[in-house]
Amino acid sequence: MSGLLFSKLNFSYRNRKILNDINFEVKPGDFCVLLGANGAGKSTLIQCTNSLIRPQEGHVLWKGTDTSKLSIKERAKIYGYVPQSTQVSSGLSVMETVLSGRLPFIGYKPGKADIEKTSEIIQTMGLEELAFRPLHHLSGGERQRVLIARALAQEPEVLLLDEPISNLDLRYQYSFMQLLHKIKSEQGITIVAVLHDLNLALDYADQTVLLCGGKVAAQGLPRDVLSEEMIWKVFQIRVERTCIKDRLLIVPKTGR
């Protein structure tokens, strides 16, 4: 069965080509990492996926359906989205924030099943102690977990994450990636995430798409895509691939 298919996607903003003929496919249940330099079009591509931005040409198909043609609510049942910024100007509690992820399923008032589902997700995400605290009292890492929980409350088939670990310290970066791995393995959710850390992509991604100037420069298995030559081409930095305890690592050659 086909998964998430990007077909001939083009998007320009004020005569500047942001996405240029994007074509690739993510298999259902895969963890796909989008990599590329700043301004390569990664966030735009994420937002084109769930139609927050409308591409001028091309389509995004999920299991053969052009999701841009679905209603906003139907689309929210397919795609869970966690934005780059975790700054949320809300007085809602953690519980209410996660519950708001149930909006595509409810009319005006959440039912008992919605509240129980939310409680389950809060427990799964280890947020029990924070459940009734206001969201704006939480640290960046805690807010990140809450926003992931809210996206999971949508019961999505695809999770779209825009730089989900950019605000997290090293410990939280790894625990967050473990969490995503668990979500993918246990719930079979397809994940598309923008990352900047090449080593995390090597560790966790099933598939990597390298964007350069709005085009797909390379795609495939991370270990194949992230060659020294390709990294030089995309990031303009010399790196060395090395193995430590059977683990492939990318180390920049520049430095003091």
Place this chain on the structure above:
Amino acid sequence: MSVRSITENYYKIAAKNALWIVVAVAILFFLSVTACTIGIADLSFSRIAVTYLPYVHNIISAQPLSATEQNVLVMLRLPRVAAAIVAGAGLGVSGTAMQAITGNQMASPFTTGISGAAALGAAMIIVFGSFPVYTQKAAMVAAAFLMAMLCAVLVYGISALKGLKAVTLVLAGIALNYFFSAVNSTMQFIANEEQLPAIIHWTFGSLTGVTWADISVMACFFVLFFPIIYLKAWALNLISANGDNGAAALGVNVIKTRLIVGLGITLITASVVSFTGIIGFVGLVAPHISRILVGGNYRQVIPFSALSGAMLVLVADTVGRNAFSPTTIPVGIMVSYVGVPLFLYLILRERSEQL
């Protein structure tokens, strides 16, 4: 904490919030009864009770109200109290909804320039209208309402050209407010000595002379649009907290929500302003008071801002008509004198609790 205890805690907090609403309704009822008893005519609670409630004369010994006093109660005090409640509730809800759809906590029902436009409508009738005295008021109400609607159509229309974004809505509103204020100032400039005080007095905002018919019109708009705004509470939570894209990703049709809620705000506010003149501050402060007391969820903030707005206007009007009796200070002025100290107290209390 187990799933069950998280769920139970959620229901406990929901019940506590519902209790807050019940308490606020009880306080509003108490304030309303008190407001009816305060004034030049001696209409004490016991005399009102003896007059209207059966069997009470067996328990309380008080003189029933005379026919004149009953007229004072039914034709003067009660309409004034009812008008304060409806106007305050309308402006409170409209302010909350406007802050939600613009994601801007400085927004108020007048952000889209409705007040300036309504004032211009009233001023045009005062300066150019040659209506008989008994139709003058109706003409001013109609003109104020129509100008407010025209302003809203222009603001939402201009904003729609740019995708009905919150920022264009606010900026177009500010621009048109200045425009209508400039035309209104021109009216004041060309008005004669009799017309000028009338124009200025209209902008003070007053409940004097509001009739049951006026109240029923305001109440109709409120009763019609309050549930519509309330039903959009979750969507408003998401728009105000996450912006347009964040809300759309969670299944909210942002433009449709902004249009429907915007229509409700416009009609409720225009109807209030047309009958009472400009009562500022309530629409700005009632949402904040509500958020401080019941948290940030619009499912609680919307009904609570209706109640806190109603209480604020009711107390302000009661103080305004009694503090310097027999002179009545317009409620539009008094509401700031009453509301500002309360608001500052709540802000300081909240900040010190957070430290």
